[in-house]
Amino acid sequence: MNAPRQGLFASLLIISFALQAFLLVLATTYQLKENRANQGQLMTSQLVADGLQEMSPPNTVSLALIANRYSSNPSVASIRILGMNNDVLATSGLQQTRTGEVFSRDALQNEKKVGRVEITLVKPSIGEILRTEWLAIVLSFFLHVILWLAYRVIARPSRTEYIQRIQHEMQLKNEIQSLTEALEQEKQKNIELVTQQDMPKSKVFNAEQVLDNTQAKDLNKSQIALNIQFYDPKQLLNSVSQSVATSHFNLCQIFLNKSIALCAQHYQIPTSTISIEEEFNAQGATICITTDKPKAATCLLMISTVFQLLSEVLYKRYREEKRFVLQTRCGISNAVDEMQLEAPQAASRLCQLLSAKESAVHLDHAMLKSVNDCYQLVALPSPTNVLTRHAFMINGMNTPCAVIAQKLRTEILKGKKTTT
Template identity: 50%
Template structure:
């Protein structure tokens, strides 16, 4: 558990240390400048007093000895004594090339200028000042380091505060995710409404039949097959709408052919096995209006054959690096315990499934006549009455499996020339 905003506090401490160092250098420079002014004033005045007797007449030997004695001061860079005509009489200093501050004073005798004194005092560079300030800078660094360690110790949250913070963050993350999901769902519903409105405009008769069928009050005998795309990575939302619509159209062609062949195979009357909702983002719906064993077998066969076709189409498209999705199917009748009509039950049951899976929810009277044709297993991890009572289709008997394989081959061979033309 770290203290809050450690990075910001560390940045402030670094800035404080830098400003502290600059202020120390500036203060030292100001102090040295003031000290040089006083020292220069005193030196020039003393030199004038000591050398005035040797300037008139000029005594260069005495003046040289005098300048040499003064030049032993380490703060003096250079020292010169000049006569009244600015001729150098004596000079001294071990650091004549060093830059510094020059102090000048005239030597006056009886109010007449007899010479001039020039003293250059060394002006330390920034590097020299920092070298002389190493101890204060080190103490400042230690002080700032102690402040950093003290902040980490004092400001560190307790375990209860840390757990409370984590709980608040988890709640906030959950709320954000919930709002994002709600927004995404609203967008999805809006796109569905727009698309269905466009289909209603283009095909009013078909969609009117769909609406009438879905709004029937007597739904007790209806059984629905929901075919949905398995899209855990939300690929449908990333592809171009025209590409997705082309894929929907191909899936719809397959479904139409499967319904046609299954109706013929089971000798069904017209509209006994009908497509209620064509393929779109949320899949397709197929309905039978009776719990007749022959009709239920036909509906299950539609799901099995379409799954075989979907898998074949998925493998081919993936080999060609084209957009494709696997499917999942659910067959269900009305579920009174959960107040679910048959269509909603089938849609919800499909949402619990993974790719290539088919689940069936039927009451015992509806299921007993066709159960012997299929190998069924319970759904793993059931969470409600629908998933507890539904069964996962695990296999078919030889007759149903051979029939489904024959229908698959017939559709693929029948559609292959047209399909290749579309690809080309």
């Protein structure tokens, strides 16, 4: 049981140690520079005072002895005493070849220049500074090591938390496994249904409940449509094989089918009023519901909500397993006569304006009033036409509807079968 994000915390500690060492060297360099400036001014003043009487007339022996006395200081690289014509009277220093900071001062006698002294003080290198500050750097290193060890102990999850995480991962894995098995069963059931009824390429929900698309059109009733599209800004669908994409489409279709069945049962709406206009493909899926039932719009929004919850479970699980998966978005709309758009076309166009996990609705006043009690609606930003001016984003739902959606989601993930 490792602590979370150990690598990130270790990187932060490394950066902190490097920054602390840099600031320590920087502060030491600045302090040494200040001390060197004070020392250089003081030593030149004293050297001028001690050697002034020996410069006029020049006494090179005495000046050499004075220079040697000052050069015994380890911070002094070299000393030069010059006459009034800049001729060298005396030199001294144990490190005359070493560069450093030069301090000079004129020797004045009765306000007349009789000479000049120059003292070069050693300027320590970065290596020398590090050697003087090695103890502080080592202590800082051990402090960061202690912080690293403490983080591993403190941030490590408890046994209970670790077990809960493992159980959650196993639960998600079992849910995806059950959905995959359901996919295979659904495929087999569709094959048997097509064989029995001899209706190739027909789009049915199941053998007992689904209304054929052609029959739905013949009813010539008002409809509202739910369009579900994949949110794929990086065009990942174009980079995967057809078999991988088809498998993902089929799994999403199972989610949608089960969402339709449970939501229709909950709102006591016959599934014959719901038709699948387009099954899942690269462009998404579309279903329609006739509006002759009082709760038709509420049922369609619940189908959208439950499907979005299932899609998010699938997205999180497949992302953990590094498998192909896409997030979805939903648009619900009735026909828009002003733009000559039927309900499926309007829902598709509305869906294209959304991002991942977002949903939007465009309904007439009566249906909008019926769903407004359950869902929190906000106006669509930056409307450009009749469709977007009268459309609303779904920004939340009340507690009873949220409980229902979570319950239906859980039933689908647990593989419970619905009754007709």
